[in-house]
Amino acid sequence: MNASHPIALKQSRLKSIRTDAHPFCIVCGQSNPLGLGVKFVCEEDGSVSAKFLGHPALEGFEGLFHGGMIASPLDGAMTNCLFASGIVALTGELNVRYRLPVLIGEEICVRAWIERSWPPLHLLAAVLKQRDVVKATATAKFMERP
Secondary structure, three states: OOOHHHHHHHHHHHHHHHHOOOOOOOOOOOOOOOOOOOOOOOOOOOEEEEOOOOHHHEEEOOOEOOHHHHHHHHHHHHHHHHHHOOEEEEEEEEEEEEEEOEEOOOEEEEEEEEEEEEEEEEEEEEEEEEEEEEEEEEEEEEOOOO
């Protein structure tokens, strides 16, 4: 894929903004030794996605991810989706729907997309899956940073 391809441009913008605005993020920051280190990629449909494994230290109930650690990658995916569109914004409201427990030690897939934008306000959605089964969904309102 060459650098003029729309996905390559979005991926470059995503990486640049994440590095500048979010270097130590607990979800996607590559400089945080305690973080998840999730690497988001841009998809053809405008969404971003990532696959990762969580560490047992993120456990709530035995063998299950803590609810806050389920919400974090959903929020992080939505933030990175905005980065890919050249937008730096903060979460103003986050609503998570927990559907099924998320298991420690199994691959987690997360995807996020922009539902609507009225700059400086942006509405996003995200889904978290394991074994292709929806485990949690989220919607959020983001406000651009001044």
